[in-house]
Amino acid sequence: MQALFFDNELLTREIPVPEPAEGEVLIKILYSAICSTDLEIIKGYMGFRGVLGHEFTGKVLAPGQALDQKTVVGEINCSCGHCYLCLSGRQSHCTNRTVIGIAGRQGVFADFISLPAGNLHIVPDSVAADIAVFTEPLAAAIEIFEQLHMKPSKTVFIFGAGKLGLLVSMVARLQGFDYTTIDTVKEKTDFALGLGINSKSLKDVQPEDKAEVCIDCTGSADGIAVALAHLWPKGTLVLKTTVADTAKQDLNNIVINEFTVLGSRCGLFQPALNLLERKLIDPSPMISGRYEFKDILKAFESAKNPKNHKIIIRHSN
Ligand SMILES: [Zn+2]
Ligand SMILES: [Zn+2]
Known part of the structure:
Protein backbone atom coordinates (compact mmCIF):
# COMPACT_ATOMS: atom_id res chain seq x y z
CA MET A 1 0.00 0.00 0.00
CA ALA A 132 -15.35 13.56 11.65
CA VAL A 133 -11.58 14.12 11.15
CA PHE A 134 -12.07 17.08 13.51
CA THR A 135 -12.95 14.72 16.39
CA GLU A 136 -9.35 14.41 17.60
CA PRO A 137 -8.48 18.14 17.69
CA LEU A 138 -11.94 18.96 19.09
CA ALA A 139 -11.39 16.36 21.84
CA ALA A 140 -8.08 18.09 22.61
CA ALA A 141 -9.96 21.41 22.93
CA ILE A 142 -12.59 19.88 25.23
CA GLU A 143 -9.84 18.35 27.40
CA ILE A 144 -9.10 21.79 28.91
CA PHE A 145 -12.60 21.94 30.36
CA GLU A 146 -12.37 18.31 31.48
CA GLN A 147 -9.20 19.17 33.45
CA LEU A 148 -10.04 22.65 34.69
CA HIS A 149 -13.41 23.34 36.22
CA MET A 150 -13.88 27.04 35.58
CA LYS A 151 -16.76 29.13 36.78
CA PRO A 152 -18.67 30.51 33.77
CA SER A 153 -18.15 33.99 35.24
CA LYS A 154 -14.38 33.80 34.67
CA THR A 155 -12.66 35.71 31.90
CA VAL A 156 -10.67 33.64 29.42
CA PHE A 157 -8.05 34.74 26.90
CA ILE A 158 -7.19 32.27 24.15
CA PHE A 159 -3.88 33.05 22.48
CA GLY A 160 -3.63 31.80 18.89
CA ALA A 161 -6.47 31.77 16.35
CA GLY A 162 -5.09 28.76 14.49
CA LYS A 163 -6.83 25.41 14.13
CA LEU A 164 -6.77 24.44 17.81
CA GLY A 165 -7.32 28.01 19.07
CA LEU A 166 -10.51 28.28 17.01
CA LEU A 167 -11.84 24.96 18.32
CA VAL A 168 -11.01 25.96 21.93
CA SER A 169 -12.77 29.29 21.28
CA MET A 170 -15.88 27.52 19.96
CA VAL A 171 -16.03 25.32 23.07
CA ALA A 172 -15.47 28.34 25.38
CA ARG A 173 -18.20 30.27 23.56
CA LEU A 174 -20.60 27.36 23.99
CA GLN A 175 -20.07 27.49 27.74
CA GLY A 176 -20.88 31.17 28.07
CA PHE A 177 -17.47 32.41 29.19
CA ASP A 178 -16.38 35.99 28.71
CA TYR A 179 -13.63 34.92 26.27
CA THR A 180 -11.38 36.71 23.78
CA THR A 181 -9.31 35.00 21.09
CA ILE A 182 -6.08 36.87 20.38
CA ASP A 183 -3.65 36.56 17.49
CA THR A 184 -0.90 38.66 15.90
CA VAL A 185 -2.01 37.90 12.33
CA LYS A 186 -4.87 40.08 11.09
CA GLU A 187 -6.14 37.48 8.60
CA LYS A 188 -6.56 35.06 11.49
CA THR A 189 -8.48 37.43 13.76
CA ASP A 190 -10.63 38.48 10.77
CA PHE A 191 -11.34 34.82 9.99
CA ALA A 192 -12.25 34.18 13.64
CA LEU A 193 -14.57 37.22 13.67
CA GLY A 194 -16.21 35.81 10.52
CA LEU A 195 -16.99 32.64 12.50
CA GLY A 196 -18.63 34.77 15.19
CA ILE A 197 -15.70 34.29 17.56
CA ASN A 198 -14.87 37.26 19.78
CA SER A 199 -11.39 38.00 18.45
CA LYS A 200 -8.81 40.76 18.78
CA SER A 201 -5.39 41.58 17.43
CA LEU A 202 -2.58 41.33 20.01
CA LYS A 203 -1.61 44.94 19.30
CA ASP A 204 -5.07 46.03 20.46
CA VAL A 205 -4.69 44.21 23.78
CA GLN A 206 -3.45 46.66 26.41
CA PRO A 207 -0.84 45.64 28.98
CA GLU A 208 -3.48 46.04 31.72
CA ASP A 209 -5.96 43.72 29.93
CA LYS A 210 -5.89 40.50 31.93
CA ALA A 211 -7.88 37.27 32.30
CA GLU A 212 -8.32 34.65 35.02
CA VAL A 213 -7.45 31.88 32.56
CA CYS A 214 -5.03 32.25 29.64
CA ILE A 215 -4.86 29.39 27.15
CA ASP A 216 -1.80 29.19 24.91
CA CYS A 217 -2.68 27.72 21.51
CA THR A 218 -0.08 29.75 19.62
CA GLY A 219 2.01 26.78 18.58
CA SER A 220 4.99 29.03 19.22
CA ALA A 221 7.70 28.84 21.87
CA ASP A 222 7.13 32.56 22.56
CA GLY A 223 3.43 32.12 23.34
CA ILE A 224 3.89 31.37 27.04
CA ALA A 225 5.49 34.73 27.87
CA VAL A 226 2.67 36.64 26.14
CA ALA A 227 -0.02 34.58 27.87
CA LEU A 228 1.63 35.03 31.30
CA ALA A 229 1.79 38.80 30.78
CA HIS A 230 -2.02 38.89 30.55
CA LEU A 231 -2.84 36.59 33.47
CA TRP A 232 -4.21 37.92 36.77
CA PRO A 233 -2.26 36.84 39.88
CA LYS A 234 -3.48 33.41 41.07
CA GLY A 235 -4.80 32.81 37.54
CA THR A 236 -4.30 29.65 35.48
CA LEU A 237 -2.15 29.28 32.40
CA VAL A 238 -3.20 26.37 30.18
CA LEU A 239 -0.55 25.14 27.76
CA LYS A 240 -1.63 23.46 24.54
CA THR A 241 1.47 24.19 22.48
CA THR A 242 3.98 21.46 21.68
CA VAL A 243 6.86 22.59 19.48
CA ALA A 244 10.20 21.26 18.32
CA ASP A 245 11.71 24.55 19.59
CA THR A 246 11.53 24.48 23.38
CA ALA A 247 10.59 27.65 25.27
CA LYS A 248 12.87 29.40 27.76
CA GLN A 249 10.72 30.93 30.46
CA ASP A 250 11.51 32.94 33.59
CA LEU A 251 9.73 30.96 36.32
CA ASN A 252 9.99 33.78 38.92
CA ASN A 253 6.81 35.31 37.54
CA ILE A 254 4.93 32.09 38.23
CA VAL A 255 6.11 32.07 41.86
CA ILE A 256 5.53 35.78 42.51
CA ASN A 257 2.04 35.78 40.99
CA GLU A 258 1.15 32.31 42.30
CA PHE A 259 0.05 31.20 38.84
CA THR A 260 -1.21 27.68 38.24
CA VAL A 261 0.24 26.10 35.10
CA LEU A 262 -1.72 23.30 33.46
CA GLY A 263 -0.41 21.16 30.61
CA SER A 264 -3.18 19.82 28.39
CA ARG A 265 -2.95 17.28 25.59
CA CYS A 266 -5.41 14.70 24.26
CA GLY A 267 -9.06 14.49 25.20
CA LEU A 268 -12.07 12.21 25.18
CA PHE A 269 -13.60 11.47 21.78
CA GLN A 270 -17.21 10.88 22.81
CA PRO A 271 -17.97 14.46 23.95
CA ALA A 272 -16.39 15.73 20.71
CA LEU A 273 -18.57 13.40 18.62
CA ASN A 274 -21.61 14.53 20.67
CA LEU A 275 -20.92 18.19 19.85
CA LEU A 276 -20.48 17.41 16.15
CA GLU A 277 -23.62 15.26 16.07
CA ARG A 278 -25.74 17.93 17.79
CA LYS A 279 -24.30 20.54 15.39
CA LEU A 280 -23.23 22.63 18.40
CA ILE A 281 -19.79 22.93 16.83
CA ASP A 282 -19.43 23.32 13.07
ZN1 LIG B 1 -3.70 16.55 15.80
ZN1 LIG C 1 -0.06 1.02 30.33
Missing part, protein backbone atom coordinates in the same frame (compact mmCIF):
# COMPACT_ATOMS: atom_id res chain seq x y z
CA GLN A 2 1.00 3.63 -0.42
CA ALA A 3 2.08 5.61 2.64
CA LEU A 4 3.59 9.00 3.41
CA PHE A 5 6.82 8.26 5.22
CA PHE A 6 8.96 10.70 7.19
CA ASP A 7 12.62 9.81 7.39
CA ASN A 8 14.40 13.17 7.59
CA GLU A 9 12.33 14.05 4.52
CA LEU A 10 8.79 13.38 3.42
CA LEU A 11 8.34 10.75 0.71
CA THR A 12 5.61 8.44 -0.48
CA ARG A 13 6.61 4.83 -0.20
CA GLU A 14 5.14 1.38 -0.80
CA ILE A 15 4.85 -0.51 2.50
CA PRO A 16 3.06 -3.75 3.49
CA VAL A 17 -0.60 -3.59 4.62
CA PRO A 18 -0.44 -3.88 8.45
CA GLU A 19 -1.37 -7.21 10.04
CA PRO A 20 -3.75 -6.59 12.97
CA ALA A 21 -2.26 -7.76 16.27
CA GLU A 22 -4.46 -9.38 18.93
CA GLY A 23 -7.36 -7.05 19.80
CA GLU A 24 -6.71 -4.87 16.75
CA VAL A 25 -8.73 -4.38 13.57
CA LEU A 26 -7.76 -3.30 10.07
CA ILE A 27 -9.14 0.09 9.01
CA LYS A 28 -9.31 1.54 5.52
CA ILE A 29 -8.60 5.26 5.74
CA LEU A 30 -11.35 7.40 4.14
CA TYR A 31 -10.18 10.90 5.12
CA SER A 32 -7.22 12.27 7.02
CA ALA A 33 -6.14 15.76 8.02
CA ILE A 34 -2.82 17.49 8.58
CA CYS A 35 -2.25 18.73 12.13
CA SER A 36 0.32 21.26 13.34
CA THR A 37 1.89 18.36 15.24
CA ASP A 38 2.69 16.72 11.87
CA LEU A 39 4.45 19.92 10.79
CA GLU A 40 6.41 19.99 14.08
CA ILE A 41 7.44 16.33 13.66
CA ILE A 42 8.96 17.26 10.30
CA LYS A 43 11.03 19.86 12.20
CA GLY A 44 12.23 17.21 14.65
CA TYR A 45 9.56 17.11 17.39
CA MET A 46 9.42 13.64 19.06
CA GLY A 47 12.22 12.34 16.82
CA PHE A 48 9.64 10.25 14.94
CA ARG A 49 10.51 8.23 11.83
CA GLY A 50 7.76 6.42 9.97
CA VAL A 51 4.28 6.93 8.52
CA LEU A 52 2.90 10.29 9.72
CA GLY A 53 -0.66 11.34 10.53
CA HIS A 54 -3.11 10.81 13.39
CA GLU A 55 -6.35 12.61 12.43
CA PHE A 56 -8.60 10.32 10.38
CA THR A 57 -11.93 8.78 9.60
CA GLY A 58 -11.91 5.18 8.37
CA LYS A 59 -13.96 2.10 7.65
CA VAL A 60 -13.35 -1.07 9.68
CA LEU A 61 -12.59 -4.23 7.71
CA ALA A 62 -13.06 -6.99 10.25
CA PRO A 63 -15.44 -9.65 8.87
CA GLY A 64 -17.48 -11.31 11.59
CA GLN A 65 -16.71 -8.63 14.19
CA ALA A 66 -19.21 -6.11 15.57
CA LEU A 67 -17.30 -3.13 14.15
CA ASP A 68 -17.07 -4.53 10.61
CA GLN A 69 -17.93 -1.92 7.93
CA LYS A 70 -18.49 0.77 10.56
CA THR A 71 -17.19 4.29 9.96
CA VAL A 72 -14.93 5.14 12.87
CA VAL A 73 -12.49 7.62 14.35
CA GLY A 74 -9.70 6.47 16.64
CA GLU A 75 -8.07 7.71 19.83
CA ILE A 76 -4.40 8.20 19.14
CA ASN A 77 -2.82 6.78 22.32
CA CYS A 78 -2.54 3.00 22.29
CA SER A 79 -1.98 1.88 25.88
CA CYS A 80 -0.94 -1.45 27.42
CA GLY A 81 -3.80 -1.76 29.94
CA HIS A 82 -1.67 -3.21 32.74
CA CYS A 83 0.95 -0.65 33.83
CA TYR A 84 0.51 1.57 36.92
CA LEU A 85 -0.73 4.52 34.85
CA CYS A 86 -3.26 2.42 32.90
CA LEU A 87 -4.57 0.80 36.08
CA SER A 88 -4.95 4.22 37.71
CA GLY A 89 -7.09 5.60 34.85
CA ARG A 90 -4.32 7.47 33.04
CA GLN A 91 -4.23 5.36 29.87
CA SER A 92 -3.20 8.26 27.65
CA HIS A 93 0.00 8.47 29.76
CA CYS A 94 0.70 4.70 29.67
CA THR A 95 4.43 4.07 30.08
CA ASN A 96 4.34 1.55 27.25
CA ARG A 97 2.10 3.55 24.93
CA THR A 98 2.49 4.03 21.24
CA VAL A 99 0.86 7.03 19.55
CA ILE A 100 -0.52 6.91 16.00
CA GLY A 101 1.92 8.64 13.65
CA ILE A 102 3.76 10.30 16.56
CA ALA A 103 5.55 7.62 18.60
CA GLY A 104 6.26 3.99 17.76
CA ARG A 105 3.17 3.36 15.62
CA GLN A 106 2.26 3.71 11.96
CA GLY A 107 0.22 6.80 11.13
CA VAL A 108 -2.86 7.37 9.01
CA PHE A 109 -1.33 8.90 5.86
CA ALA A 110 -1.61 5.46 4.25
CA ASP A 111 -4.28 3.27 2.66
CA PHE A 112 -4.75 1.19 5.83
CA ILE A 113 -3.96 1.23 9.53
CA SER A 114 -4.35 -1.38 12.25
CA LEU A 115 -5.63 -0.17 15.64
CA PRO A 116 -6.90 -1.63 18.91
CA ALA A 117 -10.70 -2.00 18.64
CA GLY A 118 -10.95 -0.31 22.04
CA ASN A 119 -9.55 2.92 20.58
CA LEU A 120 -12.35 3.24 18.04
CA HIS A 121 -15.56 5.27 18.20
CA ILE A 122 -18.38 4.88 15.68
CA VAL A 123 -19.12 8.09 13.80
CA PRO A 124 -22.85 9.00 14.07
CA ASP A 125 -24.68 8.83 10.72
CA SER A 126 -25.40 12.56 10.76
CA VAL A 127 -21.68 13.47 10.94
CA ALA A 128 -20.04 13.48 7.49
CA ALA A 129 -16.83 11.41 7.24
CA ASP A 130 -14.73 14.46 6.29
CA ILE A 131 -16.06 16.46 9.27
CA PRO A 283 -15.79 23.08 12.03
CA SER A 284 -16.55 23.01 8.27
CA PRO A 285 -15.52 26.67 7.60
CA MET A 286 -12.07 25.70 8.92
CA ILE A 287 -11.39 23.48 5.89
CA SER A 288 -8.96 25.54 3.79
CA GLY A 289 -8.09 22.91 1.21
CA ARG A 290 -8.88 19.41 0.01
CA TYR A 291 -6.42 17.08 -1.68
CA GLU A 292 -6.40 13.54 -2.99
CA PHE A 293 -4.01 11.22 -1.16
CA LYS A 294 -1.79 10.94 -4.26
CA ASP A 295 -1.18 14.70 -3.90
CA ILE A 296 -0.33 14.59 -0.21
CA LEU A 297 3.05 16.29 -0.67
CA LYS A 298 1.21 19.27 -2.19
CA ALA A 299 -1.24 19.09 0.72
CA PHE A 300 1.71 19.48 3.13
CA GLU A 301 2.96 22.53 1.26
CA SER A 302 -0.50 24.03 1.61
CA ALA A 303 -0.67 23.14 5.34
CA LYS A 304 2.62 24.99 5.93
CA ASN A 305 1.01 28.25 4.80
CA PRO A 306 0.09 29.93 8.11
CA LYS A 307 -2.98 31.51 6.50
CA ASN A 308 -4.50 28.07 5.93
CA HIS A 309 -6.47 26.15 8.53
CA LYS A 310 -7.36 22.48 8.09
CA ILE A 311 -6.13 20.63 5.04
CA ILE A 312 -8.20 17.50 4.39
CA ILE A 313 -6.99 14.51 2.40
CA ARG A 314 -9.35 12.14 0.64
CA HIS A 315 -8.06 8.59 0.36
CA SER A 316 -9.16 6.54 -2.64
CA ASN A 317 -12.13 4.22 -2.14
Whole structure:
Protein backbone atom coordinates (compact mmCIF):
# COMPACT_ATOMS: atom_id res chain seq x y z
CA MET A 1 0.00 0.00 0.00
CA GLN A 2 1.00 3.63 -0.42
CA ALA A 3 2.08 5.61 2.64
CA LEU A 4 3.59 9.00 3.41
CA PHE A 5 6.82 8.26 5.22
CA PHE A 6 8.96 10.70 7.19
CA ASP A 7 12.62 9.81 7.39
CA ASN A 8 14.40 13.17 7.59
CA GLU A 9 12.33 14.05 4.52
CA LEU A 10 8.79 13.38 3.42
CA LEU A 11 8.34 10.75 0.71
CA THR A 12 5.61 8.44 -0.48
CA ARG A 13 6.61 4.83 -0.20
CA GLU A 14 5.14 1.38 -0.80
CA ILE A 15 4.85 -0.51 2.50
CA PRO A 16 3.06 -3.75 3.49
CA VAL A 17 -0.60 -3.59 4.62
CA PRO A 18 -0.44 -3.88 8.45
CA GLU A 19 -1.37 -7.21 10.04
CA PRO A 20 -3.75 -6.59 12.97
CA ALA A 21 -2.26 -7.76 16.27
CA GLU A 22 -4.46 -9.38 18.93
CA GLY A 23 -7.36 -7.05 19.80
CA GLU A 24 -6.71 -4.87 16.75
CA VAL A 25 -8.73 -4.38 13.57
CA LEU A 26 -7.76 -3.30 10.07
CA ILE A 27 -9.14 0.09 9.01
CA LYS A 28 -9.31 1.54 5.52
CA ILE A 29 -8.60 5.26 5.74
CA LEU A 30 -11.35 7.40 4.14
CA TYR A 31 -10.18 10.90 5.12
CA SER A 32 -7.22 12.27 7.02
CA ALA A 33 -6.14 15.76 8.02
CA ILE A 34 -2.82 17.49 8.58
CA CYS A 35 -2.25 18.73 12.13
CA SER A 36 0.32 21.26 13.34
CA THR A 37 1.89 18.36 15.24
CA ASP A 38 2.69 16.72 11.87
CA LEU A 39 4.45 19.92 10.79
CA GLU A 40 6.41 19.99 14.08
CA ILE A 41 7.44 16.33 13.66
CA ILE A 42 8.96 17.26 10.30
CA LYS A 43 11.03 19.86 12.20
CA GLY A 44 12.23 17.21 14.65
CA TYR A 45 9.56 17.11 17.39
CA MET A 46 9.42 13.64 19.06
CA GLY A 47 12.22 12.34 16.82
CA PHE A 48 9.64 10.25 14.94
CA ARG A 49 10.51 8.23 11.83
CA GLY A 50 7.76 6.42 9.97
CA VAL A 51 4.28 6.93 8.52
CA LEU A 52 2.90 10.29 9.72
CA GLY A 53 -0.66 11.34 10.53
CA HIS A 54 -3.11 10.81 13.39
CA GLU A 55 -6.35 12.61 12.43
CA PHE A 56 -8.60 10.32 10.38
CA THR A 57 -11.93 8.78 9.60
CA GLY A 58 -11.91 5.18 8.37
CA LYS A 59 -13.96 2.10 7.65
CA VAL A 60 -13.35 -1.07 9.68
CA LEU A 61 -12.59 -4.23 7.71
CA ALA A 62 -13.06 -6.99 10.25
CA PRO A 63 -15.44 -9.65 8.87
CA GLY A 64 -17.48 -11.31 11.59
CA GLN A 65 -16.71 -8.63 14.19
CA ALA A 66 -19.21 -6.11 15.57
CA LEU A 67 -17.30 -3.13 14.15
CA ASP A 68 -17.07 -4.53 10.61
CA GLN A 69 -17.93 -1.92 7.93
CA LYS A 70 -18.49 0.77 10.56
CA THR A 71 -17.19 4.29 9.96
CA VAL A 72 -14.93 5.14 12.87
CA VAL A 73 -12.49 7.62 14.35
CA GLY A 74 -9.70 6.47 16.64
CA GLU A 75 -8.07 7.71 19.83
CA ILE A 76 -4.40 8.20 19.14
CA ASN A 77 -2.82 6.78 22.32
CA CYS A 78 -2.54 3.00 22.29
CA SER A 79 -1.98 1.88 25.88
CA CYS A 80 -0.94 -1.45 27.42
CA GLY A 81 -3.80 -1.76 29.94
CA HIS A 82 -1.67 -3.21 32.74
CA CYS A 83 0.95 -0.65 33.83
CA TYR A 84 0.51 1.57 36.92
CA LEU A 85 -0.73 4.52 34.85
CA CYS A 86 -3.26 2.42 32.90
CA LEU A 87 -4.57 0.80 36.08
CA SER A 88 -4.95 4.22 37.71
CA GLY A 89 -7.09 5.60 34.85
CA ARG A 90 -4.32 7.47 33.04
CA GLN A 91 -4.23 5.36 29.87
CA SER A 92 -3.20 8.26 27.65
CA HIS A 93 0.00 8.47 29.76
CA CYS A 94 0.70 4.70 29.67
CA THR A 95 4.43 4.07 30.08
CA ASN A 96 4.34 1.55 27.25
CA ARG A 97 2.10 3.55 24.93
CA THR A 98 2.49 4.03 21.24
CA VAL A 99 0.86 7.03 19.55
CA ILE A 100 -0.52 6.91 16.00
CA GLY A 101 1.92 8.64 13.65
CA ILE A 102 3.76 10.30 16.56
CA ALA A 103 5.55 7.62 18.60
CA GLY A 104 6.26 3.99 17.76
CA ARG A 105 3.17 3.36 15.62
CA GLN A 106 2.26 3.71 11.96
CA GLY A 107 0.22 6.80 11.13
CA VAL A 108 -2.86 7.37 9.01
CA PHE A 109 -1.33 8.90 5.86
CA ALA A 110 -1.61 5.46 4.25
CA ASP A 111 -4.28 3.27 2.66
CA PHE A 112 -4.75 1.19 5.83
CA ILE A 113 -3.96 1.23 9.53
CA SER A 114 -4.35 -1.38 12.25
CA LEU A 115 -5.63 -0.17 15.64
CA PRO A 116 -6.90 -1.63 18.91
CA ALA A 117 -10.70 -2.00 18.64
CA GLY A 118 -10.95 -0.31 22.04
CA ASN A 119 -9.55 2.92 20.58
CA LEU A 120 -12.35 3.24 18.04
CA HIS A 121 -15.56 5.27 18.20
CA ILE A 122 -18.38 4.88 15.68
CA VAL A 123 -19.12 8.09 13.80
CA PRO A 124 -22.85 9.00 14.07
CA ASP A 125 -24.68 8.83 10.72
CA SER A 126 -25.40 12.56 10.76
CA VAL A 127 -21.68 13.47 10.94
CA ALA A 128 -20.04 13.48 7.49
CA ALA A 129 -16.83 11.41 7.24
CA ASP A 130 -14.73 14.46 6.29
CA ILE A 131 -16.06 16.46 9.27
CA ALA A 132 -15.35 13.56 11.65
CA VAL A 133 -11.58 14.12 11.15
CA PHE A 134 -12.07 17.08 13.51
CA THR A 135 -12.95 14.72 16.39
CA GLU A 136 -9.35 14.41 17.60
CA PRO A 137 -8.48 18.14 17.69
CA LEU A 138 -11.94 18.96 19.09
CA ALA A 139 -11.39 16.36 21.84
CA ALA A 140 -8.08 18.09 22.61
CA ALA A 141 -9.96 21.41 22.93
CA ILE A 142 -12.59 19.88 25.23
CA GLU A 143 -9.84 18.35 27.40
CA ILE A 144 -9.10 21.79 28.91
CA PHE A 145 -12.60 21.94 30.36
CA GLU A 146 -12.37 18.31 31.48
CA GLN A 147 -9.20 19.17 33.45
CA LEU A 148 -10.04 22.65 34.69
CA HIS A 149 -13.41 23.34 36.22
CA MET A 150 -13.88 27.04 35.58
CA LYS A 151 -16.76 29.13 36.78
CA PRO A 152 -18.67 30.51 33.77
CA SER A 153 -18.15 33.99 35.24
CA LYS A 154 -14.38 33.80 34.67
CA THR A 155 -12.66 35.71 31.90
CA VAL A 156 -10.67 33.64 29.42
CA PHE A 157 -8.05 34.74 26.90
CA ILE A 158 -7.19 32.27 24.15
CA PHE A 159 -3.88 33.05 22.48
CA GLY A 160 -3.63 31.80 18.89
CA ALA A 161 -6.47 31.77 16.35
CA GLY A 162 -5.09 28.76 14.49
CA LYS A 163 -6.83 25.41 14.13
CA LEU A 164 -6.77 24.44 17.81
CA GLY A 165 -7.32 28.01 19.07
CA LEU A 166 -10.51 28.28 17.01
CA LEU A 167 -11.84 24.96 18.32
CA VAL A 168 -11.01 25.96 21.93
CA SER A 169 -12.77 29.29 21.28
CA MET A 170 -15.88 27.52 19.96
CA VAL A 171 -16.03 25.32 23.07
CA ALA A 172 -15.47 28.34 25.38
CA ARG A 173 -18.20 30.27 23.56
CA LEU A 174 -20.60 27.36 23.99
CA GLN A 175 -20.07 27.49 27.74
CA GLY A 176 -20.88 31.17 28.07
CA PHE A 177 -17.47 32.41 29.19
CA ASP A 178 -16.38 35.99 28.71
CA TYR A 179 -13.63 34.92 26.27
CA THR A 180 -11.38 36.71 23.78
CA THR A 181 -9.31 35.00 21.09
CA ILE A 182 -6.08 36.87 20.38
CA ASP A 183 -3.65 36.56 17.49
CA THR A 184 -0.90 38.66 15.90
CA VAL A 185 -2.01 37.90 12.33
CA LYS A 186 -4.87 40.08 11.09
CA GLU A 187 -6.14 37.48 8.60
CA LYS A 188 -6.56 35.06 11.49
CA THR A 189 -8.48 37.43 13.76
CA ASP A 190 -10.63 38.48 10.77
CA PHE A 191 -11.34 34.82 9.99
CA ALA A 192 -12.25 34.18 13.64
CA LEU A 193 -14.57 37.22 13.67
CA GLY A 194 -16.21 35.81 10.52
CA LEU A 195 -16.99 32.64 12.50
CA GLY A 196 -18.63 34.77 15.19
CA ILE A 197 -15.70 34.29 17.56
CA ASN A 198 -14.87 37.26 19.78
CA SER A 199 -11.39 38.00 18.45
CA LYS A 200 -8.81 40.76 18.78
CA SER A 201 -5.39 41.58 17.43
CA LEU A 202 -2.58 41.33 20.01
CA LYS A 203 -1.61 44.94 19.30
CA ASP A 204 -5.07 46.03 20.46
CA VAL A 205 -4.69 44.21 23.78
CA GLN A 206 -3.45 46.66 26.41
CA PRO A 207 -0.84 45.64 28.98
CA GLU A 208 -3.48 46.04 31.72
CA ASP A 209 -5.96 43.72 29.93
CA LYS A 210 -5.89 40.50 31.93
CA ALA A 211 -7.88 37.27 32.30
CA GLU A 212 -8.32 34.65 35.02
CA VAL A 213 -7.45 31.88 32.56
CA CYS A 214 -5.03 32.25 29.64
CA ILE A 215 -4.86 29.39 27.15
CA ASP A 216 -1.80 29.19 24.91
CA CYS A 217 -2.68 27.72 21.51
CA THR A 218 -0.08 29.75 19.62
CA GLY A 219 2.01 26.78 18.58
CA SER A 220 4.99 29.03 19.22
CA ALA A 221 7.70 28.84 21.87
CA ASP A 222 7.13 32.56 22.56
CA GLY A 223 3.43 32.12 23.34
CA ILE A 224 3.89 31.37 27.04
CA ALA A 225 5.49 34.73 27.87
CA VAL A 226 2.67 36.64 26.14
CA ALA A 227 -0.02 34.58 27.87
CA LEU A 228 1.63 35.03 31.30
CA ALA A 229 1.79 38.80 30.78
CA HIS A 230 -2.02 38.89 30.55
CA LEU A 231 -2.84 36.59 33.47
CA TRP A 232 -4.21 37.92 36.77
CA PRO A 233 -2.26 36.84 39.88
CA LYS A 234 -3.48 33.41 41.07
CA GLY A 235 -4.80 32.81 37.54
CA THR A 236 -4.30 29.65 35.48
CA LEU A 237 -2.15 29.28 32.40
CA VAL A 238 -3.20 26.37 30.18
CA LEU A 239 -0.55 25.14 27.76
CA LYS A 240 -1.63 23.46 24.54
CA THR A 241 1.47 24.19 22.48
CA THR A 242 3.98 21.46 21.68
CA VAL A 243 6.86 22.59 19.48
CA ALA A 244 10.20 21.26 18.32
CA ASP A 245 11.71 24.55 19.59
CA THR A 246 11.53 24.48 23.38
CA ALA A 247 10.59 27.65 25.27
CA LYS A 248 12.87 29.40 27.76
CA GLN A 249 10.72 30.93 30.46
CA ASP A 250 11.51 32.94 33.59
CA LEU A 251 9.73 30.96 36.32
CA ASN A 252 9.99 33.78 38.92
CA ASN A 253 6.81 35.31 37.54
CA ILE A 254 4.93 32.09 38.23
CA VAL A 255 6.11 32.07 41.86
CA ILE A 256 5.53 35.78 42.51
CA ASN A 257 2.04 35.78 40.99
CA GLU A 258 1.15 32.31 42.30
CA PHE A 259 0.05 31.20 38.84
CA THR A 260 -1.21 27.68 38.24
CA VAL A 261 0.24 26.10 35.10
CA LEU A 262 -1.72 23.30 33.46
CA GLY A 263 -0.41 21.16 30.61
CA SER A 264 -3.18 19.82 28.39
CA ARG A 265 -2.95 17.28 25.59
CA CYS A 266 -5.41 14.70 24.26
CA GLY A 267 -9.06 14.49 25.20
CA LEU A 268 -12.07 12.21 25.18
CA PHE A 269 -13.60 11.47 21.78
CA GLN A 270 -17.21 10.88 22.81
CA PRO A 271 -17.97 14.46 23.95
CA ALA A 272 -16.39 15.73 20.71
CA LEU A 273 -18.57 13.40 18.62
CA ASN A 274 -21.61 14.53 20.67
CA LEU A 275 -20.92 18.19 19.85
CA LEU A 276 -20.48 17.41 16.15
CA GLU A 277 -23.62 15.26 16.07
CA ARG A 278 -25.74 17.93 17.79
CA LYS A 279 -24.30 20.54 15.39
CA LEU A 280 -23.23 22.63 18.40
CA ILE A 281 -19.79 22.93 16.83
CA ASP A 282 -19.43 23.32 13.07
CA PRO A 283 -15.79 23.08 12.03
CA SER A 284 -16.55 23.01 8.27
CA PRO A 285 -15.52 26.67 7.60
CA MET A 286 -12.07 25.70 8.92
CA ILE A 287 -11.39 23.48 5.89
CA SER A 288 -8.96 25.54 3.79
CA GLY A 289 -8.09 22.91 1.21
CA ARG A 290 -8.88 19.41 0.01
CA TYR A 291 -6.42 17.08 -1.68
CA GLU A 292 -6.40 13.54 -2.99
CA PHE A 293 -4.01 11.22 -1.16
CA LYS A 294 -1.79 10.94 -4.26
CA ASP A 295 -1.18 14.70 -3.90
CA ILE A 296 -0.33 14.59 -0.21
CA LEU A 297 3.05 16.29 -0.67
CA LYS A 298 1.21 19.27 -2.19
CA ALA A 299 -1.24 19.09 0.72
CA PHE A 300 1.71 19.48 3.13
CA GLU A 301 2.96 22.53 1.26
CA SER A 302 -0.50 24.03 1.61
CA ALA A 303 -0.67 23.14 5.34
CA LYS A 304 2.62 24.99 5.93
CA ASN A 305 1.01 28.25 4.80
CA PRO A 306 0.09 29.93 8.11
CA LYS A 307 -2.98 31.51 6.50
CA ASN A 308 -4.50 28.07 5.93
CA HIS A 309 -6.47 26.15 8.53
CA LYS A 310 -7.36 22.48 8.09
CA ILE A 311 -6.13 20.63 5.04
CA ILE A 312 -8.20 17.50 4.39
CA ILE A 313 -6.99 14.51 2.40
CA ARG A 314 -9.35 12.14 0.64
CA HIS A 315 -8.06 8.59 0.36
CA SER A 316 -9.16 6.54 -2.64
CA ASN A 317 -12.13 4.22 -2.14
ZN1 LIG B 1 -3.70 16.55 15.80
ZN1 LIG C 1 -0.06 1.02 30.33
